[in-house]
Amino acid sequence: MTKIDFLRRSICPCFFSSSPATSAAAPTNTTTKKRMSVSLRDDIQEDQDKQREESTTTTETEEEEEEIVNNDHRQQLPPRPSKSMVIGTIYGHRHGRVLFCIQHDRLTSRPSLLLEFSITTNHLVKEMQCGVLRISLKCDRLDMRTYPLHSIPVWTMYCNGRKVGFAVRRRATDKDRQILKTIQSVSFGAGIIPNDPTEEEKKDGGEVMYMRASYERVLGSSDSESFHLLNPVDCSDQELSIFLIR
Template identity: 40%
Template sequence: MPLPFLHPNTFHKMENHVLLSLLQRPTNPDKKPKSGGTGGGAGGLFRMFKLLPMLTTGCKMVALLGRPRKHLLTDNATTVTLFGYRRGRVSLAIQEDPHRLPIFVIELPMLTTAFHKEMGSDVVRFALESDTKTRKKKVLEEFVWAVFCNGRKIGYSIRRKNMSDDEIHVMQLLRGVSMGAGVLPSPHEKETGDGELTYIRARFERTVGSKDSESLYMINPDGASGQELSFFFVRLR
């Protein structure tokens, strides 16, 4: 039986000019990512994502990543998953708990291959803006969004009311996964021509600005510096 959808909480106030300055803020040139294997920390997640063509399609990666350290599953962070077929568009799903249905699902106006290239940089910041005039809804309940990546407008997206079969398939496979990146088995019995189904999942710190703004910042579980991945949701007044 499917679990009911959750709703986001209320946030601290975050003005729009602050959002723009964050999107344009350069990376600290003195900050050096911590070296290490592909399995540890935020940098490890990104390095693992760069190795996706080398991973084997199937459930081995999911089974391996489904045994994270206990504290990663019991903190108050939010789970974010970015996934999509290599020759398709990348989707974003936000969950308060990886065992529950997402509170927000949207297909971004970006090809998965383009997203892979962005992940090779030190900083990846997405901003989603809604120009809806009403304030009766919480910001993540809006449907139409203008999407920006690292300050560049890449198009518009509409939040899904209901998940597609492929999206449900991904959420079911990653039900026990706290963080990781890899290739998932396709839900289709025959090849669709869209390539492999890839994903990256991590825990994010969720900051509430007001009823009109929210932000998500990827958490490095080892406390080490590394690449930055963040999302900003703003409703224009």
């Protein structure tokens, strides 16, 4: 064997073995790069998901805070007026002063509030013919600020915005109780109570006229109270309201 052949056999395998090693190493680098790129995409995706979650959490937190503020605002609103039902009776002699009586039970002859108006029954009937009647009783006296509304003795009276005199709180007499007892079976209606044609009745102003109905009592505050006529079904749409204002 010549020296050239010996060198060829001993050197060539070194080149042939190094070449496959280089080609094998290349896929390893490629795989590493692919893995790194996949990892980066995963990281980016995770960051985007976190941002979405944070934005969603922030939005929910803002909505909860807004709801709390709205709830606090609703809690700070003043309470609504309380309402109840009472029996109201307007009565009086035809040419005498008219009275307004409030009862919680129509079967009892003892009123919880009795006011005597300065106008006559005929005058009140004429005012009611227009279909709307609003009577306002006002008290501006400073010495009556601590009195309950039903204990105020004198009110300034306004009828549909016009001053018509005064209203006076008074106790029920035997005659008042007799009238209320006569109509205690009436829940809603108007009429005339017949009487004996005596000299005393003539002096009082003739026969007694009355109108009885249910009223909605509204307590606005310690300084305001009102009574609103409730019309039954299939009855005239008469609007009648009485206000006590201090």
